[in-house]
């Protein structure tokens with residue numbers, strides 16, 4: 001392994017499910033030996049690709065593939081300013097690809113290289129959204145029939161479907177939602193789901209940072225009696241100090257972190273045991289190398305992992321999530337957004353769901369490949385992102 005070096009690094013952009021994905025391919029001096037990593041930042045794919053092709057490649061050609069830790073530190077410091085999403089995603093693509101190569105050289109699936117399996121498969125939660133309470137309940141039942149034990153319930157999408165909003169003249173266009181209405185409806189939603197579904201299913205809910213801090217506290221308290229598995233992203237990263245107050249006032253389990261990029265964002269939450277689940281987006285924090293350290297840091301504080309697993313993670317990134325899930329003693333649950341046939345065609349060997357558990361292929365490394373010809377049939381889309389232009393009824397811009 002000592003002699004194997006990096007021969008090429010490049011970004012591959014593809015959108016088989018209509019969502020922009022970025023994968024980094026690292027080719028080595030060993031013919032046919034390469035690794036893949038997820039660098040998906042769906043709304044800025046060109047910038048991440050440029051970071052990979054124009055900055056990481058010239059920096060790293062000829063480096064030994066074995067030296068993942070040193071390469072990670074080198075890239076993290078190379079632009080002087082660090083911990084931003086463009087740099088972190090590019091770094092993640094590279095980092096995962098190097099772990100993939102290390103696994104292939106060792107002849108081991110990544111979970112084995114990370115210390116071995118703590119469980120044969122990772123339990124997932126699915127997402128049930130509906131326009132009516134009956135629709136949400138029907139979706140939950142459908143998942144339960146498929147063997148899924150944990151379901152995240154949402155009524156009218158993130159922030160709810162606002163109705164009867166009173167608005168001043170001249171408000172700007174945007175994705176409007178009404179936090180007070182959303183809060184009332186969410187309490188009604190959880191009451192209705194427990195009434196309808198009983199206690200035999202674990203329920204979760206994603207606030208998606210759509211409330212002011214004092215409302216978030218009120219919601220966490222109001223939902224306590226419905227016994228959530230966890231309440232997700234109750235506040236934006238900028239309001240992390242509020243978790244101290246929330247923790248003192250209620251026992252609703254809390255999951256936080258999909259927007260985090262910088263270790264300082266999670267440090268207090270974990271050290272002071274203010275959350276129960278860490279759910280960072282692994283490519284946003286720089287890949288497997290920092291995620292392993294974060295999982296170990298959480299283990300010491302009794303915090304479990306619930307890595308972010310939405311549609312804007314490539315199957316390569318989902319595989320990285322699941323390998324970590326299998327190898328971490330303090331794994332909690334895995335978000336699973338599902339794959340379509342086009343994703344399976346472009347990414348042979350993708351993780352698969354069976355009876356509420358996701359598994360990875362037993363091939364060495366991450367176990368996922370890419371069919372570049374198929375990927376080219378699904379080009380990424382450019383354009384302005386509109387769903388993140390979120391506003392409160394009076395026109396105030398607020399977090400998406």
Ligand SMILES: O=C(O)[C@@H](O)[C@@H](O)[C@H](O)[C@H](O)CO
Nearest residue numbers: 206208258309310311312335
């Ligand atoms: O938990 C989730 O799945 C959501 O928060 C994501 O779908 C999130 O909205 C997207 O990843 C943003 O691109």
